[in-house]
Amino acid sequence: MRQKIQAGLPVVIAFFLIVFIEAGLRLAGYGYSPEFFIKQVVEGRESYINNIFYTQKFFTPELIRTPVPLRVDRDKRDNTIRIAIAGESAALGDPDYSFGFARILKVMLEDHHPEINFEIINTSITAVNSHVILPIVKETQKKIKPDVFLIYMGNNEVIGPYGPNATFSRPASSRNIIKFNIALNSTRLGMLARNTQLRLFRKNLPEQWDGMEMFLNYKVSPGDGAIEYVHDNFRGNLREICRIISENSKVILSTVAVNLKDCPPFYSMNHDSLQDSLKWKFNKYFNNAVSLIDSGDFSKAKGQLENALEMDYHHAAAHYLLGEILYDHGEYNLSRKHYTLALDNDALKFRADSDLNKIIGEVYGEFSENNNVSYLDMNQMFKDSVLNNIAGSDIFLEHVHFNFFGNYLMAYHFKRKIENELGMDPSFSDVKSIDYYKRRLAYTPFEADRIHRETLGRLKRAPFTGRLYNEREKKRMSDRISEIRKNVPREETYLNAIKNSPHDWIIKYNYALYLMRQGIFNDTALALLGEIKRAVPQNPTIDFNMGYWYENHKQYDKALKYYQKATDILPNYSDARKNTASLMLFGEHPDARKYITGKKFTEPELFDIYIKAGNMCIKQDRMDQAKDLLEAAYTHNSLDYDLVNSLSALYLRNDEYFSAIKILNEYRLHYPLNSSDLFKLGVAFEGMDNYRNALEYYKESLQSDSTNFIIINKIGQMHYLLGNYVEAIEYYGNSTIINPGQRLEFAYTNIALAYSNLGESEKAISYFEKAVEIAPEKRDILYRMAREYQKAGQIMEYKQLIARIEQL
Numbered sequence: 001m002r003q004k005i006q007a008g009l010p011v012v013i014a015f016f017l018i019v020f021i022e023a024g025l026r027l028a029g030y031g032y033s034p035e036f037f038i039k040q041v042v043e044g045r046e047s048y049i050n051n052i053f054y055t056q057k058f059f060t061p062e063l064i065r066t067p068v069p070l071r072v073d074r075d076k077r078d079n080t081i082r083i084a085i086a087g088e089s090a091a092l093g094d095p096d097y098s099f100g101f102a103r104i105l106k107v108m109l110e111d112h113h114p115e116i117n118f119e120i121i122n123t124s125i126t127a128v129n130s131h132v133i134l135p136i137v138k139e140t141q142k143k144i145k146p147d148v149f150l151i152y153m154g155n156n157e158v159i160g161p162y163g164p165n166a167t168f169s170r171p172a173s174s175r176n177i178i179k180f181n182i183a184l185n186s187t188r189l190g191m192l193a194r195n196t197q198l199r200l201f202r203k204n205l206p207e208q209w210d211g212m213e214m215f216l217n218y219k220v221s222p223g224d225g226a227i228e229y230v231h232d233n234f235r236g237n238l239r240e241i242c243r244i245i246s247e248n249s250k251v252i253l254s255t256v257a258v259n260l261k262d263c264p265p266f267y268s269m270n271h272d273s274l275q276d277s278l279k280w281k282f283n284k285y286f287n288n289a290v291s292l293i294d295s296g297d298f299s300k301a302k303g304q305l306e307n308a309l310e311m312d313y314h315h316a317a318a319h320y321l322l323g324e325i326l327y328d329h330g331e332y333n334l335s336r337k338h339y340t341l342a343l344d345n346d347a348l349k350f351r352a353d354s355d356l357n358k359i360i361g362e363v364y365g366e367f368s369e370n371n372n373v374s375y376l377d378m379n380q381m382f383k384d385s386v387l388n389n390i391a392g393s394d395i396f397l398e399h400v401h402f403n404f405f406g407n408y409l410m411a412y413h414f415k416r417k418i419e420n421e422l423g424m425d426p427s428f429s430d431v432k433s434i435d436y437y438k439r440r441l442a443y444t445p446f447e448a449d450r451i452h453r454e455t456l457g458r459l460k461r462a463p464f465t466g467r468l469y470n471e472r473e474k475k476r477m478s479d480r481i482s483e484i485r486k487n488v489p490r491e492e493t494y495l496n497a498i499k500n501s502p503h504d505w506i507i508k509y510n511y512a513l514y515l516m517r518q519g520i521f522n523d524t525a526l527a528l529l530g531e532i533k534r535a536v537p538q539n540p541t542i543d544f545n546m547g548y549w550y551e552n553h554k555q556y557d558k559a560l561k562y563y564q565k566a567t568d569i570l571p572n573y574s575d576a577r578k579n580t581a582s583l584m585l586f587g588e589h590p591d592a593r594k595y596i597t598g599k600k601f602t603e604p605e606l607f608d609i610y611i612k613a614g615n616m617c618i619k620q621d622r623m624d625q626a627k628d629l630l631e632a633a634y635t636h637n638s639l640d641y642d643l644v645n646s647l648s649a650l651y652l653r654n655d656e657y658f659s660a661i662k663i664l665n666e667y668r669l670h671y672p673l674n675s676s677d678l679f680k681l682g683v684a685f686e687g688m689d690n691y692r693n694a695l696e697y698y699k700e701s702l703q704s705d706s707t708n709f710i711i712i713n714k715i716g717q718m719h720y721l722l723g724n725y726v727e728a729i730e731y732y733g734n735s736t737i738i739n740p741g742q743r744l745e746f747a748y749t750n751i752a753l754a755y756s757n758l759g760e761s762e763k764a765i766s767y768f769e770k771a772v773e774i775a776p777e778k779r780d781i782l783y784r785m786a787r788e789y790q791k792a793g794q795i796m797e798y799k800q801l802i803a804r805i806e807q808l
Contacts, residue, residue, distance in 0.1 A: 018189060025188035032056060034186035036067075036123065036139045039074065042537060046074040048143055049538050052570060055125060057185040058132055058161040060198055062572050063209050067125045068097045069536035072144055080117040081109075083418065084146035085124055086133050086241075088160075090256070090400045091152040092124035093407065095454045098506050099443050101402070101410035107440050107501075108415045108431055113424060121146065129153070129160030130237035131178050137241050141249065148418055149245045151238070152378075154256040154352035154360065155400050157230050159215040164226040173229040175236045208574065208602060212350060213462045219347040222271040222314035231355060238363045246372035250421045252414070253364050254376040256352035256400075260339040261327070261392025262476070263399045264468040265316035266348035274312050282311035286318055298325050316345040317468055332388040339390060348463055351400055374421055381413045393476060397455045398464070404443055408434050442497035442507050446489035446514055452481045489514070505535045513545065521552045540569040544576045556583055577601070578609050585613040585629060607636035611643055623650060634663065639670055648680050657684040675705040682714060691721045709739035716750060725754040745775040749784065761792035779805055 025031065034057060037048040050070040059065060076082060085091055085102050093100015102122040109118045121144055123136050133153055140146065158164055162178045184190035220227060238253070245251040270279055285308035292301035305322040308315065323338035344353045357379065367373035383389040395406030402410065412431055419426055437443075456477045464470050494511035501507060512528040515521070526549050533542045547562030560583045566576035577599055584592035601609065610633035617626035630647045637643065644667045651660035661684045664677055673681075682697035695718035702711045716731030732751045736744055752767035768785035775781060782805050789798035 022187055022189050025192060031188040031191040036136050037070075037072075037143050040537070042071055043534055048072045048074055049536070050123070052538055052540070054136075055128065055132065057182060058128070064572070065125050065127050066570070068092065068122055069539040070121060070123075071536055072119065072121055076119075076145065077117060079115070080119060081148070081422070082119045082121060082144060082146040083109075083148045083150065084137075084140050084144060085120065085122045085150045085152070086137050086140070087124040087150075087152040088128055088133075088156050089124070089126040090155060090402065091150075092122065092126060094126055094401050095397070096447070096451050097122070098510055099404055099407060099441055099447070099451070101407040101414065103441055103506070104408055104411035104437050105414055107437055108411055109418070111432070112415075124152075127156060127160060129156040129163060130234050130241075131162045131182070132160065134237045134241055135182060138244055141245055146249055148250045148252065148421065150252050150254065150414060151241060152254045152256065154234070154356040155258070155350065157234050157352075157356060158218070158220060158227070158349035162233075163230060164218055164220070164224075173226075173233075175233050178233070208605075211458065211461065212464075215350070216348070216463055219267055219269060220349055221269045221347060222345055223273065227355075231359060234356060235359050235363060238360065239366065242363060242367050242370075242373050246367065246370050250372050250374070252374050252376055252417055252421065253360055254378045254414075255357040255360050255380075257378045257382050257391055257395075257406075258343060258351040258400050259392060259396035259398065260336065260343060261387075261390045262396070262473060263351070263392075264320050264470075265342050265346035266350060266399075266463040266467055267346065268315050268317035269347045270312050271314040278311045282308050282315070285311065286315070289318075289321060293321065293325075298328065301325060313341075314345050316342045316347065319345065320468065327388070327390070332390065335388075336390050350463070374417065376413060376417050378410065378413060382409060385409050393473075397451070398458060398473075401455075404438065404448075405434060408437060411437075439493060440497055440500060442494045442510060444489035444493050444514070445484050445487040446517075447510065448484045449481060452477060452484060456481065491515075505532045508532055509542070516545065516549065516552075521549055525549060538569065540566040540573050540576065543569065544573070544579075547576070547579060551579070551583070556587055559583060560587070574605060578605055578612070581609045582612040582616070585609065586616045588625075603636050607633050607640065607643075609633075610636065611640070611646075615646065618646065618650075623653065626650060627654065638663070638666060641667070641671070645677070648677070652680060652683055652687070655687060657687040660684045675701045675703075675708070675711075679711060679714075682718075686714075686718070691718050694718050695722065707738055709735040709742055712738065713747065713750075720750065720754055720757075723757075725758045728754045745771040745778065745781060748774070749781050752788070753784065756788055756791070761788055764788050765792065765794075777808060779808060782808075 032053040033051050034054075036051055036054045038051050040047055040049050042049065048071070050067050052066045052069075053064065054067065055065045072082075083105075091100075091102075093102065097103070100122070102120050106118055106120045109116075121140065123133075123140055125132070125136075130153055137149065137151075141149070156163070162181075185194055242251055242253070270282065274282070285304045289301045289304035289308065292298070292304060302322065302325045305318050305325070308318050309322070312318075319338045320342035323335045323342060326332075326335035326338060340354060343351055344355070346353075361375065361377070364373065364375040379391075382391050382395065386392065386394050395402055395409060397403050415431070416426075418424075456474065458464060459470060459474045459477060464473070467473075491514075494507065494514060497507045498504070498511065508528045509532050512525045512532070515525040526546065529542055529546050529549065533539070533546070536542070543562045543566040547559045547566065549559075550556075550562060551559035560580060563576045563580040563583065566573050567580060570576070578601070581592065581596050581599070581601070583589075584595055589595075596606070596609065610629050614626045614629035614633060617623070617629060627647070627650045630643060630650065633640075633643055634647060644663055648660045648664050651657070651663075661681060664673065664681055664684075667673070667677075678697050678701035682694045682701060685691075685694035685697060695715060698711055698714045698718060702708065702715065705711060712731050712735040716728045716735065719725070719728035719731060729751050732747050732754070735742065736747050748767045748771035752764040752771065755761075755764035755767065765785065765788050768781065768788060771781050772778075772785060782801060786798050786801040786805065789795075789801060
């Protein structure tokens, strides 16, 4: 017995030591709350707000993904139905949750069932997967107690935390290990261990969020065994989600829809087992097909693709190209099959494939006898609403994120399913037109333009740039933006939407942003931001935009205070940190340099900080300080045109000609200079009395701005200084023809001086007379004309002119 006690003693001691350290860390205030929902009194009511640091368990501090700010009353009010949503970016409504399906769903339900108060709690977060969603669902079910839970997930199983792509968290094949790791990271001791590990390996971690580009390292080749454990883990997480929710609430599982028609695969690979000899044949057929497609011979291209797929049936791009040809020939069912095979064999797994959607159906089948679990095949629902039954750009912005029409369809199908599951009266189930919901949510041309420009920006970056036909998709998006810009956003749309939904803080927020982005920094915008801040106090973007409002009113101390408030809430809020640093530099705050050093900004961030502060100083005419700040920005990015333009202008203003020449020529090594930059080089060389080089740059500047009379006059001046008087006269004369509205007295005087140097006094005097006729009281012109009279021996005219000058 004593031996057993002695053997177990170290375990007991270790346990109590861990408990002691954990308690000590909590008492010391170390770490952050690991919960998704936190209790807080907001506007006098006990509420749950979501924790913006929740995903720090899965991401590094620089990369945490923040959920949409939520506030839910702790106690559900009478006659209220709570609907929770769990998923990733598509369920959130990315790229702008303001117009996601959850927002449209709420309007639909409220319009058709006005006697009921609907609360939509969207817990979705970008870049997460089922390993992150599972604990969120558990906590939401426990604290919020929703009546219905909508599950729409599957796009990020490979690239998200604990997937084979180890961008954020170490990959793991066992759900039990993953769940233990998440539980450990939820303790203060686990946070301490993880933070220590992150500090040790920080050099190997991304410094900032770079979107989908961050996930390019891991490509899934056909036959990769790692996908099996991804599927097993997804199935296990989905089962547990159904079991937990169905104990007290309804759960609706939905398949995940993706862009099949207008999203070519991101990366194609041959099957691992394909022999080199067959791979050579495959490449021959595939490359022949691409050439034939480019030449318009689709019939032969089809045969070459079929031959290639006989060599390797797992090549995504081959399936996609064959799908395109079949689609163009009206063989839509067969086309859909090959588009789907292109999706399933895409080596970069940014979209839920057929296997994951099949698992969703299988898990539902396991719970089919449970009345609280139901199933919605969103893919099948969409087939009836899209062109030729194949989803493409008619409902998607890019690969998985919906446009407004796609979100509208999602909301409609979920609404019908919710009504059916809750036994609600379906007599009011007909929805209104899509334009009605756009008006209700204030989806204006301004908002549409912003969303589509964001999408176009994504299409210009990896992994989209590596796809087939990406130029086609970019053009499609550019054309859509051009169409949107034909319409004018109206402020009344926001005002009417707010009138219909007076408690909707998101519409008010978008209205405030609309005003400020239109340059309207009025009291209405500030009042709206203050009202929103009281409703969702955990939202740092409100403080940031209040800082922006004060900055545009030149109330820099208040602006700095609000930028700092934003970083107090979210320390790694990049824009708020940068603006804080810029204002500190601009205001010559004594701790500015210390702040910048301590925050460990990246090179691009440092560039933004210094150039913003420098440009602010230029507007205040504090040129010496501006020069110092822009020079600091230059050390972080010497190839930014706006910076080179501003800094070279400052150098010329300060007569620092060599410095201006140096940075302009360094820029020219990488990019061509425009006319104004070449003109600056001319000015710099002229300032150094190097008239020959100045002349060459002025001439080069004139090549792309041939009607600029200022450049023409400068060329004339350089010719004059070099003694090329005939050429000087020619250029000065041309400038008077091109722009007769200039101050011609100076051009005529310069022509007169050139003729004088050529010894042609008669012509010189005639041009002096033209100049005097325009400006009869300019003493310097009169004196020069008098000297020319004297030089020509016209003494009487000389004396008369001198007398005239003396009378002025």
